[in-house]
Amino acid sequence: MAIEEAGGLGLGPVGKLGMTPQPMSRESIEKKPRIRDADAVVASVCPYCAVGCSQLVYVKDRRVIDIEGNPDSPINEGTLCPKGASTYRYLVNPNRLTSVRYRAPHADHWEERPLEWALDRIAKLIKQTRDATFVEQTPEGKLANQTTAIATLGGATMDIEENYLIKKLFSGGLGIVSIENQARI
Amino acid sequence: MGSNMAENHPVGFRWPMKAKERGATIIHVDPRFSRTSAAANLYVPIRSGSDIAFLGGLINYVLSRDLWFKDYVLAYTNASSIINDQFVDAEDNGGVFSGYDPKSHTYDNATWAYAGAPKHRPARDETLQDPRCVMQILTRHYARYTPEMVEQVCGTPKELFLQVAEVLVKNSGRERTSAICYAVGWTQQSYGAQIIRAAGILQLLLGNMGRPGGGIMALRGHASIQGSTDVPTLFDLLPGYLPHPAVFKGDDTLETYMRESAVRGGYWSNLPKFMVSLLKAWYGEAATKDNEYGYQWIPKLTGDHSHVSTSAAMADGQVQGFIVFGQNPANGSPHAGLQRKALTQLDWLVAVDLYETETAAFWYAAPEGWNPKDIKTEVFLLPTAGPAEKDGTFTNTQRLLQFHDKAVDPPGDARSDLWLVYQLGRRLKELYRDSTRPQDQGLLNLTWDYLPERPDPRWHIKDEPSAETVLKEINGFTVADRKLLPEFAALKDDGSTACGVWIYSGVYPEEGKNMARRRVKGDGWVSPEWGFSWPGNRRMLYNRASADPQGKPWSERKKYIWWDAAQDKWTGFDRPDFPETKAPDTPPKPDGVGVDLHSGSDPFTLKADGRGWLFAPSGLKDGPLPTHYEPLESPVSNLLYSRQDSPVAKRFTRKDNPISPPGDPEYPYVVTTYRVTEQYTSGAMSRWIGWLSELMPEMFAEISPELAQEKGIKNMDWIVVSSPRNRIECRALVTRRMRPFRHNGGVIHEVGLPYHWGYKGLVTGAMANDLVPLSEEPNVYIQEDKAFKCNIYKGRLR
Numbered sequence: 006m007a008i009e010e011a012g013g014l015g016l017g018p019v020g021k022l023g024m025t026p027q028p029m030s031r032e033s034i035e036k037k038p039r040i041r042d043a044d045a046v047v048a049s050v051c052p053y054c055a056v057g058c059s060q061l062v063y064v065k066d067r068r069v070i071d072i073e074g075n076p077d078s079p080i081n082e083g084t085l086c087p088k089g090a091s092t093y094r095y096l097v098n099p100n101r102l103t104s105v106r107y108r109a110p111h112a113d114h115w116e117e118r119p120l121e122w123a124l125d126r127i128a129k130l131i132k133q134t135r136d137a138t139f140v141e142q143t144p145e146g147k148l149a150n151q152t153t154a155i156a157t158l159g160g161a162t163m164d165i166e167e168n169y170l171i172k173k174l175f176s177g178g179l180g181i182v183s184i185e186n187q188a189r190i
Numbered sequence: 191m192g193s194n195m196a197e198n199h200p201v202g203f204r205w206p207m208k209a210k211e212r213g214a215t216i217i218h219v220d221p222r223f224s225r226t227s228a229a230a231n232l233y234v235p236i237r238s239g240s241d242i243a244f245l246g247g248l249i250n251y252v253l254s255r256d257l258w259f260k261d262y263v264l265a266y267t268n269a270s271s272i273i274n275d276q277f278v279d280a281e282d283n284g285g286v287f288s289g290y291d292p293k294s295h296t297y298d299n300a301t302w303a304y305a306g307a308p309k310h311r312p313a314r315d316e317t318l319q320d321p322r323c324v325m326q327i328l329t330r331h332y333a334r335y336t337p338e339m340v341e342q343v344c345g346t347p348k349e350l351f352l353q354v355a356e357v358l359v360k361n362s363g364r365e366r367t368s369a370i371c372y373a374v375g376w377t378q379q380s381y382g383a384q385i386i387r388a389a390g391i392l393q394l395l396l397g398n399m400g401r402p403g404g405g406i407m408a409l410r411g412h413a414s415i416q417g418s419t420d421v422p423t424l425f426d427l428l429p430g431y432l433p434h435p436a437v438f439k440g441d442d443t444l445e446t447y448m449r450e451s452a453v454r455g456g457y458w459s460n461l462p463k464f465m466v467s468l469l470k471a472w473y474g475e476a477a478t479k480d481n482e483y484g485y486q487w488i489p490k491l492t493g494d495h496s497h498v499s500t501s502a503a504m505a506d507g508q509v510q511g512f513i514v515f516g517q518n519p520a521n522g523s524p525h526a527g528l529q530r531k532a533l534t535q536l537d538w539l540v541a542v543d544l545y546e547t548e549t550a551a552f553w554y555a556a557p558e559g560w561n562p563k564d565i566k567t568e569v570f571l572l573p574t575a576g577p578a579e580k581d582g583t584f585t586n587t588q589r590l591l592q593f594h595d596k597a598v599d600p601p602g603d604a605r606s607d608l609w610l611v612y613q614l615g616r617r618l619k620e621l622y623r624d625s626t627r628p629q630d631q632g633l634l635n636l637t638w639d640y641l642p643e644r645p646d647p648r649w650h651i652k653d654e655p656s657a658e659t660v661l662k663e664i665n666g667f668t669v670a671d672r673k674l675l676p677e678f679a680a681l682k683d684d685g686s687t688a689c690g691v692w693i694y695s696g697v698y699p700e701e702g703k704n705m706a707r708r709r710v711k712g713d714g715w716v717s718p719e720w721g722f723s724w725p726g727n728r729r730m731l732y733n734r735a736s737a738d739p740q741g742k743p744w745s746e747r748k749k750y751i752w753w754d755a756a757q758d759k760w761t762g763f764d765r766p767d768f769p770e771t772k773a774p775d776t777p778p779k780p781d782g783v784g785v786d787l788h789s790g791s792d793p794f795t796l797k798a799d800g801r802g803w804l805f806a807p808s809g810l811k812d813g814p815l816p817t818h819y820e821p822l823e824s825p826v827s828n829l830l831y832s833r834q835d836s837p838v839a840k841r842f843t844r845k846d847n848p849i850s851p852p853g854d855p856e857y858p859y860v861v862t863t864y865r866v867t868e869q870y871t872s873g874a875m876s877r878w879i880g881w882l883s884e885l886m887p888e889m890f891a892e893i894s895p896e897l898a899q900e901k902g903i904k905n906m907d908w909i910v911v912s913s914p915r916n917r918i919e920c921r922a923l924v925t926r927r928m929r930p931f932r933h934n935g936g937v938i939h940e941v942g943l944p945y946h947w948g949y950k951g952l953v954t955g956a957m958a959n960d961l962v963p964l965s966e967e968p969n970v971y972i973q974e975d976k977a978f979k980c981n982i983y984k985g986r987l988r
Contacts, residue, residue, distance in 0.1 A: 054587075084201055105570065
């Protein structure tokens with residue numbers, strides 16, 4: 006029965022007219038797409054170029070098992086390019102960083118450090134540098150309220166919400182002026 | 191032009207291919223024959239850096255043969271406006287416009303302004319005969335940009351150029367429209383904004399703006415690079431294209447800053463509402479009328495703080511701390527060797543990424559071979575989350591906001607950038623808690639409440655800020671009751687509304703209604719219910735121009751928005767980008783403000799005069815009309831003007847940034863850089879992936895068989911590519927896709943270099959950006975890496 010179905014290829018009368026059932030191994034018959042067992046499908050957007058292809062993220066047991074193009078999208082209609090089709094491997098990859106790496110001044114190696122420790126240390130360094138370099142007034146007596154001794158540079162595959170908080174904190178909060186992005190490049 | 195769409199936006203390129211199946215003609219104008227050229231009907235070679243000469247040639251073709259769309263141009267552009275009689279065109283002044291100060295390399299644009307008063311109501315000559323009207327100036331400016339000149343300057347055979355002109359004209363007008371697509375092939379030149387302007391002039395003359403199938407499409411290269419421009423992590427902007435306050439602009443007080451709104455006119459007259467609402471969003475209750483809504487807590491610019499300028503300052507030891515989110519200047523930024531040196535001068539560096547980048551690893555892995563013991567920089571490498579591991583919004587290249595849902599937690603200690611910035615903000619507020627210094631009050635007053643009331647039980651990270659809460663602040667709300675605003679028309683300048691990014695207002699118009707999360711494809715071809723397009727879900731800007739001055743579509747075939755007299759409003763397939771009940775025959779109010787100064791047939795509402803600008807009386811630092819210059823580093827002299835290159839582009843004259851002059855035998859070849867489908871930018875998002883690394887494993891240089899023969903190089907040979915800044919080695923890819931150009935009787939060779947490789951990742955290789963000079967286009971501060979110079983020889987570095 007299964008062999009007959011496979012041989013017919015679901016082509017209806019045409020398939021039956023033009024083809025005879027082909028022998029298939031049990032392994033071939035029992036093959037199934039890995040996304041069939043997904044327990045959740047979540048809509049996402051491709052992180053590479055700016056076309057904005059919609060993706061479907063297939064999740065099983067709280068792990069991503071595949072990422073494919075979303076057929077509902079008027080932009081990509083289910084298709085993805087080689088990079089977009091590799092998004093799964095961008096996320097699920099043994100080379101990914103999963104802990105903080107720290108390199109002390111003049112050291113020749115990385116050390117693993119706790120996340121909380123790193124954030125505390127970075128916050129202190131920001132304060133220290135800002136306090137030492139903050140300029141309230143230009144030599145002409147104009148209000149500047151800035152520091153040019155700290156700079157930030159962001160990639161352009163980050164969310165608008167993230168960009169918003171970066172600008173708000175580093176500019177509106179700390180007075181850093183060199184806040185830049187891939188969009189400049 | 192300036193884009194290899196098939197290669198770099200493959201899925202977007204499906205649509206031009208579909209149009210081709212239906213009879214559209216695709217033309218690819220590019221220095222290299224690429225995947226896009228192969229799919230086009232017509233491939234047209236052009237020497238890198240000569241785009242303005244080519245587009246100027248098309249403008250001249252349209253004007254000199256009287257092929258422009260008269261009804262459109264007369265009604266919708268500033269063709270009839272009269273320009274100040276002090277204006278001197280570059281044609282009459284060796285390639286330099288009036289107002290130039292050679293000492294500071296800047297223009298004073300006072301003489302480029304419209305004649306007549308008041309400011310935003312220029313004197314006009316509807317007959318276009320006045321020698322000082324825009325149409326006459328434009329015609330004279332491009333008179334020498336003939337097909338013969340295009341052939342001489344661009345190396346484009348005259349017959350091919352004429353074919354492009356004929357196809358464009360044939361496919362423009364009432365019944366047909368043509369679109370121009372570009373990418374960084376244009377923007378990464380020392381006159382990038384002017385190239386785009388030239389395309390704008392051409393499209394206005396042909397009546398292709400604000401109409402379906404027309405326009406100029408910026409093919410941007412990154413998932414939310416439009417988003418990081420709109421919500422700018424850019425030094426010279428505040429959210430929604432508000433100018434960043436600057437000492438040198440005299441923005442001493444909120445009131446003086448607001449003068450900008452009067453200067454800009456048009457819809458920008460509402461700028462005070464956007465600015466006060468932004469300050470209310472940032473500083474909450476602490477922003478009051480008495481303290482200028484906290485305006486002084488925003489730092490004031492004191493110069494050029496762009497990435498390239500900051501890199502130069504960093505290399506000189508003037509920057510102590512550097513935070514890099516998902517970015518990789520050590521091989522992705524111009525003059526990458528200088529970028530790496532700059533990192534050694536820092537006290538501390540924070541790199542945030544999913545993988546170890548060249549930037550994070552500079553201290554032990556850079557090709558300079560430094561001893562780590564000699565490098566003082568304290569380095570933090572923080573693991574971050576990918577898009578499926580967090581909620582958030584991307585803005586794509588067509589201004590479309592699309593929300594992506596969190597599917598899983600990120601692994602281990604990896605956190606979203608939102609989490610990192612939010613937690614850093616909390617810590618800094620704590621560190622400064624007891625400060626009474628004025629300079630710290632901005633931080634202390636910054637509204638910073640983004641944790642959800644209850645953490646989502648599905649995730650193990652319990653202190654993740656809510657992206658939707660941030661998006662609601664971006665949308666805006668009324669201060670008194672925190673009710674979400676329906677759109678930016680509701681913004682006020684009295685402190686009663688708060689709004690983080692005015693152009694995005696409407697994305698979250700009421701509780702539970704995230705428009706960026708809508709995923710309804712719909713039956714039509716506009717798909718207005720898929721995501722949210724700014725401003726106000728308009729899918730096409732300036733779409734009033736899709737109808738004629740009386741409000742009727744220019745043709746049935748090209749109808750999009752029209753005036754519905756029965757309902758007394760604009761209607762159509764898209765939301766009108768125009769006051770919705772302003773009738774086509776509405777006269778301008780001579781004493782009105784903003785868009786009230788426009789008539790019902792002035793479609794370009796952001797412009798002071800409501801018209802499309804053939805001539806730009808303000809807004810650009812390098813001239814009111816695009817003019818051909820050579821790149822800052824070019825093998826040849828400018829054939830059109832005695833002025834060789836842009837008078838106002840920024841050169842970084844310093845010992846470690848030498849530039850080779852024209853005719854220099856040491857560096858005779860043009861070099862251009864680009865990307866390939868299978869890799870991504872500096873490689874941080876692709877060279878750690880086995881699939882992509884196998885598809886495109888190795889750095890190469892594309893050269894023509896003619897150049898290869900001249901230099902004794904065979905396909906796959908190792909070669910050294912050198913520029914005045916640095917030298918790299920890679921394999922030669924000898925291909926007919928590269929071809930020599932004729933220039934003024936001589937031959938110019940071009941070398942093509944992809945720039946995806948570096949010293950980390952599964953596959954490594956030389957970095958093309960090591961060769962690029964530091965430079966800045968004067969309006970947008972972008973480096974010129976699409977046209978500079980090199981030499982090549984067979985062999986290896988060591």
